[in-house]
Amino acid sequence: MKYTSYVGLEIHIHLLAKSKAFCSCAARFGDEPNTNVCPVCLGHPGVLPALNEEALFMGYRVARALGCELSRRTVFERKNYFYPDMPKNYQISQFAAPLGLRGGFEFEVKGETRRLAIRECHLEEDAGKLIHAGSVTLIDYNRAGFPLLEIVTEPDLKDGEEAEAYLRSFRRLVRHLGVCDGNMEEGSLRCDANVSVNEEGRGLGVKVELKNMNSSRFVRMGLDYEIRRQTARLAEGKSIQQETRLWNENRDVTETMRKKESASDYRFFPEPDLPPFEPDEAFLARVAGLAIEPPLGRKRRFVEALGLSEEQAELLVEEKSVADYFESALAQGAEARTAASWISGELRAQLLRSGQDIAASPLDPRRFASLLGALAEGRIQGTIAKQVLKAVLDEDKDPETIIAERGLEQITDKGALGAMVDEVLSREAATAERVRSGDKKALAFLVGEAMKASSGRAAAGTLKEIVMERLS
């Protein structure tokens, strides 16, 4: 018997809005517990939510980037369930008329480009955080009311590898949009999954929901485990229970959290405190105006139009700031492949060392292009270029200024080089004699000595030619 598996994802992202979804408290991580709170996000009697349009705007931007139809009338609803860290014991969410519907998003997996259908995007608020400390339970409400965007995909993924690939692509997209930092460990990006297995050709099986996968790797492992578990049960003639299971990262298994019978009835109904939101043309124009080239499309363009390798292009588009930097440098005259290899090689290493951000570093795209220009023109050579790069980062000066101040320009003048060579040959007469009698290793030593004498600035090819000429 052959089986087919179906995986859909429910991804929650914390939007990087300045304030919470329905009050003006700061939406910020890491502050002292219960400092970013007010009567509204604490659910005091009598308070009302006031929609933060910035969060909604970000939601529309994500929905647009995922190819969704943007709702011209989006409605908020109350999702009712009791949980100790939820101040109102209902969550303001969206159900019947979410802000984005029916989209699709391209990603790469196993060397192919796939399009995953998106069911919907909706805006909602996060709950607080329970902290169990010995015999007491404490609540931190700082997170209560954080704006969350939930993205629900169709169950069109096959396995953990596909889900992980999609999730990485999606994470890269929201980081490029600048609406989420994508940090799964801190919970600013969370991924739940639904998974079912059925005999081939018979459609979706019994759905199991999977939670508590705190990294993209755990998403892959959890799904693969769950697909194996369900397939094995079916093969033994057993049935699958509709339930919610948790990934146990210590034991690498999924475990039952709750059965279907104890599932909540959320009793959705329209939030009477918030009027429906009807974006006007100006709002939608602003959403469109901030659209970005999808990272995957950008990568394809780098490969096809600029001749970069897959790996180089992939590295560049991982961060939008890096890809933007790269393209600015090209606009300043840098050559694509050289720029790409310097960005992902030496520049990256130097920035890591100095702790600087590429977008704000003293080596702006213009300086970077000018440095690569000096290299391309042969006025400096590779090792010198690295020194100049470091000096620019340290001293915030133009590369040309550093080259001039330090006299780092390459020496190509045959007369000057000849004088240096002659001096070395007279100092190292014995070695020169060995070369004349055929010792090739000794030749390299002499060339090296001459290079030292030029403080590394000699044009290497010309220098070697002169040494050989003198000894022939």
Next chain:
Amino acid sequence: MLDELRLWSGILSDPKKRAAYEDYAETWESRIGAFLQFSPDGPAASPTTEQGPAGALALVPFAVKDNIAVEGFRMTCGSRILENYRPPYTATCVARLQAEGALVVGKTNLDEFGMGSSCDNSAFARTSNPYDPGRVAGGSSGGSAAAVAAGLVPFALGTDTGGSVRQPANFCGVYGLKPSYGAVSRFGLAAYASSLEGPGVLSRSIDVAEEAFRAMRGIDPLDQTTAAPPALPEAEAAEPRSVGVVRGLGGLDPAVEAAYRGALAALADAGLRLVELDLPLLDYVLPAYYTIATAEASANLARYTGIAYGRRCAGAENPDDLVRRSRGEGFGDEVKLRVLVGTFVLRSGFQDRYYLKAQTLRRAIRDELAGALREVDLIAMPVFPTQAFAHGDSGMDQFQQKMADKFTCTANLAGLPALAVPTGLSGGLPTGIQLMAASFREDRLFSCARMLAPAFPLPEPPSFSREFLK
């Protein structure tokens, strides 16, 4: 400043007047129990803004129903679960009155969370009718109505979800305004049924009621359901010319029926054209109203758990146990009933039968009334089928009280402004009539009330006095 308000302005800062006022209030309070907290010298009884003394309500005392937040006072909502709750903020409607210089003297009794028509559903006190302490003051804003009727404040705030301002105003013989939905901010009003309710005003003077309404109304960024009144065409006069009279209203007590007929006659005498109306959907008002109100209540009251504030049960084993027992101990029976009904009507798979059907009815009722109010300037109806009923078992039971909300709930379902107008006494108890106008046409209600005033001098309860104002 209105003459009536000038009389009240500053009485709390004049030691002699204040002493006389406190004596007067004390005498009444021992009989009617209108207030849950009364502190004319309390922290909130001093002007909060610099322009206060110059405002339209400068140094005028007023009372606030105890489901509206005022910093410096507790807000119990008449419920054990909020017994000692002190709100860390002040409701917008109160803050706007304070900005005009008005001073909060106390918080008035109510049915728990506004659920009831008698004030007998309060966990803390029983409020009685100033005309007959054996009878209820009405509800749920019964404390505010009784305080105003007894002359303890020139006006008081109530809240009206299904008649909770108008019915007690009617029982106590005072004006009771329920503004259009969205005219006055709900921020700071502990929610019972969010889409139906809003703050309202009770007063013995229609001018004072209008003054307070003007101070409170307008867009509030903290309540996104507030709206500005639509601009009126120049020619539109506030003065109404026609009144719709609903055909075939049955089930009224004879005294109520007679007073209603008398009021209609007075309207005709005042020059208004009476137009008979059919409102067939009126029969569906109650089921639609109670379905929506309880559904919203089930969510609105979910926040009371004893965790972050409010009454917490002793010795809870875990968070779930704490929530379950705190709610069990903290809520009264009527609240529990409505939360259960609301939970029931919202269950998935049953919404078509209850909640969604109620919303469909609501839209139809709203359309029917809007249509009628294009033909006539106002609609007249009784407020309640009976006069103030007796406390306890000899009065009306909870179900009868709900059935009697039919005339008042209509305005809440449709979001329309409505006003209870006192029309004198019958058998020693107040009577009145209800006027309803198109959305944001409160001006017509005030105007019509003034047209009726000469025919119906305001009644005064026994031992009513204004000596302390002199």
